[in-house]
Amino acid sequence: MFEGFELIRLALDTEIKPFTCGDSEIDGFLFDDAKTSLKDRTSVTYILQDAEKTIAYWNYINDKISYTQLNNEEKWYDRIASAFTKDIPLRSYPAVKIGRLGVHIDHKRQGIGTAILDYTKALFVDNNRTGCAFITVDAFQKSISLYEKNGFSFLSNADRKGKTRLMYYNLESIK
Numbered sequence: 001m002f003e004g005f006e007l008i009r010l011a012l013d014t015e016i017k018p019f020t021c022g023d024s025e026i027d028g029f030l031f032d033d034a035k036t037s038l039k040d041r042t043s044v045t046y047i048l049q050d051a052e053k054t055i056a057y058w059n060y061i062n063d064k065i066s067y068t069q070l071n072n073e074e075k076w077y078d079r080i081a082s083a084f085t086k087d088i089p090l091r092s093y094p095a096v097k098i099g100r101l102g103v104h105i106d107h108k109r110q111g112i113g114t115a116i117l118d119y120t121k122a123l124f125v126d127n128n129r130t131g132c133a134f135i136t137v138d139a140f141q142k143s144i145s146l147y148e149k150n151g152f153s154f155l156s157n158a159d160r161k162g163k164t165r166l167m168y169y170n171l172e173s174i175k
C-alpha cells in the first residue's frame with residue numbers, strides 16, 4: 001500500500017524528519033503538538049517516511065456521529081441509521097476522526113492521500129478493538145475533492161460556507 005516508504009506510529013522519542021505540506025497549521029501540529037497530544041491521549045499520529053524526510057502524516061481521534069448534528073429524524077434515518085441492522089436507530093454511532101492529514105509538497109497527486117484513506121478504512125474494519133462504524137473528517141474546503149473521490153459525504157449543509165466541512169464515510173459499506 002505504501003510501497004518504498006516506512007510507516008511508523010509516532011512515539012515520544014521519534015525523531016521527526018523534515019516536512020512541509022504547504023499548510024503551516026498542519027505542518028505545525030506535527031512538530032509542535034503531536035507528541036503532547038500522544039502523551040495526553042488525545043490523538044495518535046502515524047508517519048510515512050523515507051530516509052530523508054516525512055512523506056505524509058495523519059492522526060486519529062475517537063469520535064461519534066450523533067443525532068444532534070442533524071437534528072432531523074427523517075434525515076438521520078435516511079443518511080445514517082438506515083444502513084444498520086438494528087430496527088430501532090441509535091441516537092449516535094461510534095466513529096474515528098482523521099484529525100490532521102498532510103502529504104509532502106513534493107509527493108502530492110501521487111495517490112498517497114488516497115492510500116492513507118484506504119489504510120484507515122482497513123484499519124478500523126479488520127480486527128478492530130472497539131466498535132467503529134464511521135470515519136469522520138473536518139475537511140478543508142480545498143481538500144474536499146480528495147474525500148469525495150474516496151466515498152465520503154457531507155453530514156449536513158449547515159457548514160457549507162465554513163472553513164471546514166464535516167464529512168463521513170460509512171464503514172458498514174465494507175463487508
Ligand SMILES: CC(C)(COP(=O)(O)OP(=O)(O)OC[C@H]1O[C@@H](n2cnc3c(N)ncnc32)[C@H](O)[C@@H]1OP(=O)(O)O)[C@@H](O)C(=O)NCCC(=O)NCCS
Nearest residue numbers: 021101102103108109110111112113114139140143145146
Ligand atoms: C489534501 C492532500 C492531503 C491530498 O493528498 P494527495 O496525496 O495529493 O491526494 P491524492 O493524490 O490521493 O489525490 C486523490 C484525488 O483527490 C483530489 N485532489 C487531491 N488534491 C487536490 C487538489 N489540490 N485540488 C483538487 N483536487 C485534489 C483529486 O481528485 C485527486 O485525484 P487525481 O490526482 O487523480 O486528480 C494534500 O494535498 C495536502 O497535504 N494538502 C495540504 C493539507 C490539507 O489540506 N490537508 C487536508 C486536511 S482535511
